[in-house]
Amino acid sequence: MTFVQLIDCRTSRFDEMNRLMDRWVEQTKGKRTATHDVIGKDRSDASHFIEIVEFPSYEEAMRNSNLPETNRIFEEMVALCDETPTFTDLDVVRDEQLNTLAARSFFEAMGKTEPGRIGEHLTDDYADHDPSYPQPVQGIDGMREVYAGWYAAFDFTFRIDDQMAQDDQVCTRWTWVARHKGEFLGIPATGQEVTMQGMTWQRLRDGKICESRWLYDRAGLLEQLGVLGQ
Numbered sequence: 001m002t003f004v005q006l007i008d009c010r011t012s013r014f015d016e017m018n019r020l021m022d023r024w025v026e027q028t029k030g031k032r033t034a035t036h037d038v039i040g041k042d043r044s045d046a047s048h049f050i051e052i053v054e055f056p057s058y059e060e061a062m063r064n065s066n067l068p069e070t071n072r073i074f075e076e077m078v079a080l081c082d083e084t085p086t087f088t089d090l091d092v093v094r095d096e097q098l099n100t101l102a103a104r105s106f107f108e109a110m111g112k113t114e115p116g117r118i119g120e121h122l123t124d125d126y127a128d129h130d131p132s133y134p135q136p137v138q139g140i141d142g143m144r145e146v147y148a149g150w151y152a153a154f155d156f157t158f159r160i161d162d163q164m165a166q167d168d169q170v171c172t173r174w175t176w177v178a179r180h181k182g183e184f185l186g187i188p189a190t191g192q193e194v195t196m197q198g199m200t201w202q203r204l205r206d207g208k209i210c211e212s213r214w215l216y217d218r219a220g221l222l223e224q225l226g227v228l229g230q
Contacts, residue, residue, distance in 0.1 A: 002092040003058040007051040009077075009085035014041075014049065017080045024073040031067055033060040047082065058091065099204045100163050103170040106202075106209055107158040111178075115148040123210040130214045153184035154194075161197075173199045176216070180225060187225050194224040 011017055021037075034053050042048035055061040064070060078084065106121040113120075119140035128137040128146065137146055150156070156178035164171045176196040182189050198216025202209050 003055045003061050004090045005053045006088040007085050010047045010082040011080050012047050013080045027069040033064040097165045099170050100165045103202050110158055111156045115144045118147050123208045127211045153182040154178040169203050171201050196221045
């Protein structure tokens with residue numbers, strides 16, 4: 001279970017504390033178990049800071065606390081505080097990256113959603129970048145046309161293999177599983193079961209996807225359909 005520690009402190013020497021944390025990061029390379037660190041400053045009190053440190057588990061957090069480097073840095077940190085910092089230990093019981101969920105919903109809908117409804121996941125000014133297209137596809141209507149072509153040629157689903165999110169961006173690594181049921185790039189329906197792996201980088205705004213950039217093994221798909229590698 002993911003574990004989070006909140007460190008609540010007051011200091012008029014934050015710049016020094018910030019440099020102290022940089023030193024801890026440098027000294028604990030290859031040893032630390034912390035995976036994410038965020039420090040927030042109180043908008044109503046410039047001397048009030050809360051640090052949020054994330055660990056894979058409570059046990060990993062304790063292993064991190066027992067590092068000699070952590071003990072030394074902690075002593076120096078307390079010396080920079082106006083008063084003794086307080087700690088709150090939290091087991092994470094719900095953790096959702098909302099943009100990741102939106103991207104996942106888009107891929108889950110692909111292959112199940114009628115082309116006319118694909119726009120429910122996209123902004124009006126959506127831009128789609130695909131290396132097989134001479135120009136980016138602009139807008140929902142353009143994407144509906146592209147999607148309709150794939151929808152007519154294949155019965156398919158996406159399996160989500162990995163996702164990573166940062167700020168307003170989500171990167172999804174996926175496996176596409178399909179049956180060739182209609183003409184595709186001039187290739188008559190073969191009934192062939194095919195798979196394809198790829199990654200899609202997406203940018204989101206207000207919970208909808210406004211831009212996608214695709215990377216996938218199109219040549220491998222054509223080989224499975226008997227066009228290449230003959």
